[in-house]
Amino acid sequence: MAARASDEALSLTAAAAVERIAAGELSGAELFDLYRERAGNEDLGAFLWLSEAAADVPADAPLGGVPLAVKDVFCVEGVPSTAGSRILHGYRPPYTATAVERLAAAGAPMLGKTNMDEFAMGSSNENSAYGPVANPWDRERVPGGSSGGSAAAVAAGLAPWAIGTDTGGSVRQPASLCGIVGLKPTYGAVSRYGMIAFASSLDQCGPLTRDVTDAALLFRHMVGCDPCDSTSLDYPAEVPLPTAERLDGVRFGAPPELTGEGIEPGVLEVFNRVRTTIEELGGEVEDIALPHTAHGLAAYYVLAPAEASANLSRYDGVRYGMRAGDGDLLSLYEETRAEGFGDEVKRRIMLGTYALSSGYYEAYYGRAQRVRTKIAEDFRAAFERVDLVLTPTSPSVAFRLGERTSDPLSMYLSDYCAVPMSLAGIPAISIPGGLSDGLPVGIQLAGPAFSEPRILDAAHALERAVGFTGEPWRA
Amino acid sequence: MIERDQVLHVARLGRLKLSEEEVERMALELSSVLDHIEKIGELQLDGVEPTSHVLPLENVLRDDVPRASLPRDRALAEAPEPAGGGFGVPSPGGEG
Structure with missing residues (x-):
């Protein structure tokens, strides 16, 4: 493929690539090779292992062969799966995680395994036994964690989309720090089978993507009950792709507990701008207490x-x-x-x-x-008055490599705004809200259990209005 | 403040061997995290039910249908020292 055509293919969102493939203007195999080459030359430390070739994609697979980066916490048969730990160095599982299997069957073959904090414990990816990951916005800074490799890969255009896991913010916080979209689903929406366990009552697999539509599309093909995970549930209906452009009548609650003290001024500035944008789109924002x-x-x-x-x-x-x-x-x-x-x-x-x-x-x-x-009771009470809860995703922008490694508590505080939703088992998305000193700031929208379609719709409208175009890899 | 003895006791429970340096560092780090955690001691929680799980799930028994499981050689393929068709471990009694 000529250089310009390949740049163009790499610039497509995953959903746009799926459409091109369906129209016969692009092939999944071609796209896989382009990303394989790009990922093979990366120097961020985002990948731990790359597939030599794409797995066979079923002919009428809805995702058409658009490759997927997979956090190394997912077991894949015969493929090194280390969870970022030395203790699993060289381990090749005898079976494949349900989420990976479902996405491959839907037409998203695995591009490679991405770097992560060891056993998903961390907020900077500095706890990987296989080295840190650089944030593509500023290579002196962390990409967040624990799904840091997946977030950096998507932000840097090394992969069209990725999956990660979120126990207390590990999809949302790196998405925030890398300027991409990250969704933590309702607990039970996606099977945990084959996901190397950290904290089983909290762990949940979620998409990391360039935009909200891609997150919805990937999520649609991940959900569902799995006989191998007794906590997985049938999703109530097919996940629709978001279409909303306005927020008329949508009520947002901003909890003072998560939007004031401890949040960096630059992050608050972006948060307040987004609050105004919501009102311009017809939404209402009120303060709502989540005291606990x-x-x-x-x-x-x-x-x-x-x-x-x-x-x-x-x-x-x-x-x-x-x-x-x-x-x-x-x-x-x-x-x-x-x-x-x-x-x-x-x-x-x-x-x-x-x-x-x-x-x-x-x-x-x-x-x-x-x-x-x-x-959980605080959230239930809040959702009687508002549709969605609105907070910054993380109290700060990406911090410098090494800045917080000697002080565990300062590292933990990076998930201050993300942890409550995990404890309540409710879904939440992080979308880019703007930049602070040239670094991305994520905005978090959370809703009641199984309200992903509503969250995705609101995030879609907001994403269009915010018009975040940050793509560090194109600069 | 976590004392050295407590660190060693907990490390033994968790089957972790810590170096001298780790024991000292762990005492300080755990103390600082526990100081933060102890804030939940201030909350009035009498009569509040504990949540171990967010889903209102009840146990459902599946039908007991025999099916193939992982073949022995596959299950043992990743074992560092398989022995006699099983996982090899040193004798719990020590040598021998």
Whole structure:
């Protein structure tokens, strides 16, 4: 393909590429090769592994062969799947995650596996055992995390779209920091089968895309009940592609708890501009109290590490992954885990084990579960008055590599606005709202369980009005 | 403040061997995170039901239909030291 034609193909959104392919003006195989070449030459650290060739795409597959970047947390049969951890170095699973399988069957073959914070624990991608990822907007800065490789790949045009996982912001926060769209679905909407577990009551797979339409299109083909995941549910109806251009009559609630103290001035400025844009489109924005969300982060850092400490007990040097020790059973466990896990994973195992240990269980885990109830109740009450909750996605823009690694709490605060929705199990999207000092600022819209179509519609109208055109890779 | 003894106790429970440097660092880092977490102690939560799961799901039993499972050789293919058709582990009693 001539250089101009290939640049043009690479500039298409995934939905536009699907249309071109359906019209016979582009082939999925051609597009795959273009992205394969581009991704093969990347120097951001976004990919950990690339497919040599596209898997066969069924002839009438609705997604036409538009390739997909897959976070390395998803098991894919025969393909290295490490979850960013040394302990799974070289691990090739004997089966494939349902989400990956469904998307491949729908015509989105895997382009490659993307870098991530180890076991999805982190907000900067600096916890990967395989090196950091640079933010394409400023290579001195982090892409966010834990789905940092997926976000950077989409923002840099190395992939048309990607999937990641979100436990407490790991799709939305990197989407925000990289200036793209990221959707965390309702808990249970997408099967978790084959997704290497972090915190099972919170983990959910979601799309990272260039625009809202692409997010809806990818999401449509991910959802549904799976016999292999007993927490997965049938989605109530086919996910429609968003069409809204106005927000007449749509009521938004802005919680003071997540839109004031602790939010960077530049982020607040963009947030307030978007608030005005919503009103110009006919929407109403009112303040709405979510009093317990201020405690969301604290509850999350009990619940998620507690679940993680149990989930990660399976990495013991026996069934898969690396093995260390001096021949004694206890040393096999302790040394395999000492050598295989990185600092943050060790911290979370320690935190979770502590919170669950005898004498502390009720004070930490029991209380955190009650806070979770209160946060879910706050949202339920809010959604009796408003349709959607509106917040910044993250309190700051992309921070510098190394800036927060020595202070875990400052890193955790990056998910302050994203964690409450995860605890409540409700869907939320991050879309670019504008720039602050040349770096993207994400805006988060959240709604009740299974309200993704409404969220996507509102995000679509807002996206058009905001007119964010940031594409660092074209600069 | 988390004491050194507590760090070692929790590390043992979590089957993690920590270096001296890690023990010291972990004591400081866990203390700072726990200080933040302890804010939930200020909330009035009497009578509030705990949430372990957001979905109003009830257990449903599926039909017990036999089906093929992962073949043994595939299940063992990724094991670091398979032994005698199973996963190899050192004797729990130590050497031998």
